[in-house]
Amino acid sequence: MGRKVNIRHISEGDWDGIVALEASIYIESELSEEREALESRAHASPDTCFVLDCEQQIVGYSLALPYPTFHYPDLTRVEETTFHSRNLHLHDLAVAESFRGRGLAKRLIRHLTATARSKTYERMSLVSVGGSDTFWSANGFEAHHEVSLPKSYGTNAVYMSKTVSLLRPDGASRW
Template sequence: MQPHDLPTMINLAENVHEDYPEDDAIFAERLALYPQGCYLLSAGGEPCGYILSHPWAYAKPPELNCLLGEIPSAPDTYYIHDLAILERGRGLGAGAVITDKIVAHARSEGFDNISLVAVGGSNPFWAAQGFGEVVIEALTPKLRSYDDTAAFMVRQL
């Protein structure tokens, strides 16, 4: 993904994640802080999704619509902030393909796990990608700020 892709990504986010709105600045910051973890997905030559990911602190997922400021100096997880795919792009395997690419990148950077917050009933998708729910009571209030089904999920590498 490149800076000129931001308007497309923001439009995709508005269409896919209506219940999880984030300011434009969130997307711009993620791309600026860690461009190697940001990808625009396409199907048939048309944008159909994106992924934002970056190194982070384990069991400390950022709040929704919150600027990071910086990547931690000693990150201990690779974090998937967001994967969004339009309906027309689903069922084509793009989610699995980009997840595999992110897993390979995280391994190459020396991480032994990847974490995320699954929202909107996406838990089965993430489970199929090798992620399992990890219950940490202290995270419950933060997870509920996303939605009632939000789950902290981890894949060991």
Template sequence: MKISPITSSHWHQIKHIQYLAYGDDYSESMAVLKTKIAISPQTCFVCINDDHHVVGYLISHPCDKKSLPQLNQSTLHIDSTHLHLHDLAIAPASQGQGLPSLLINHLLVVLKTMNYQSVSLISVQNSASFWKKFNFIIDDSLRVPTSYGSNAIGMSRLLST
């Protein structure tokens, strides 16, 4: 497996993986996802298998910790020391191979060279226990947009300096 920056050749596969992971519940338009990647390409990656197929992706971008992004809403550039891990999805056929760890650890290595102090995410589909394995904690100070539904949970973690 190889981690690579997201390029235009990956969009079709990202869209397919997103739909398999979320169905209509949390899928976003490619135009919206492209705005997130455009403002922080260095914190967005795909995982590519030996056959050169995208088998997972991670999209993250700077945001104001007091105002987490709405689902399916374009994101504008903001100077912030807070990063929002917007999406992590793995193709069903590639699950169970440790790809989330590979992508998250790669992100954390990249962040060591940047000025970020914390990372947030919105846990959906009852995934809070998964995120706790990566030292994210439930953060009641985060306001989760209603577009994520009533079961979504705001989580965050501090980055070591």
């Protein structure tokens, strides 16, 4: 029997695990951020940031925060402003290599999308890095090649977004 993986909100005790996982994924591509920057993104919107927890080990996480459409966080700075936007920007979603191939990233995306819907966000956006735009397209995100991105996001970075279908109280789609 496999080990159970739970999705929950980030707690202060999770940051060592999040930072270690983030570095293991992004350090070679020079996309790794400082701990203070990562924490600032979660503190800007704690209700939309989650970890994948397996037996008290962080095996994945997502950091999402309200951001104006077609804008994105600066990787070199901490978040100092909390935006009031109907767009939820998925700044990062990561799953530990040993836990990939189990559908956990898609599970986290579904959870985040449901959260965005419940909080009445109209859109979700992200910056695809490292050639992951195919994965994001398969999950409903459309590329916006007209949005220019700084070199800090890497050479193949693409701004992407999707509409969040809102549900009426009777469960029917509003859009």
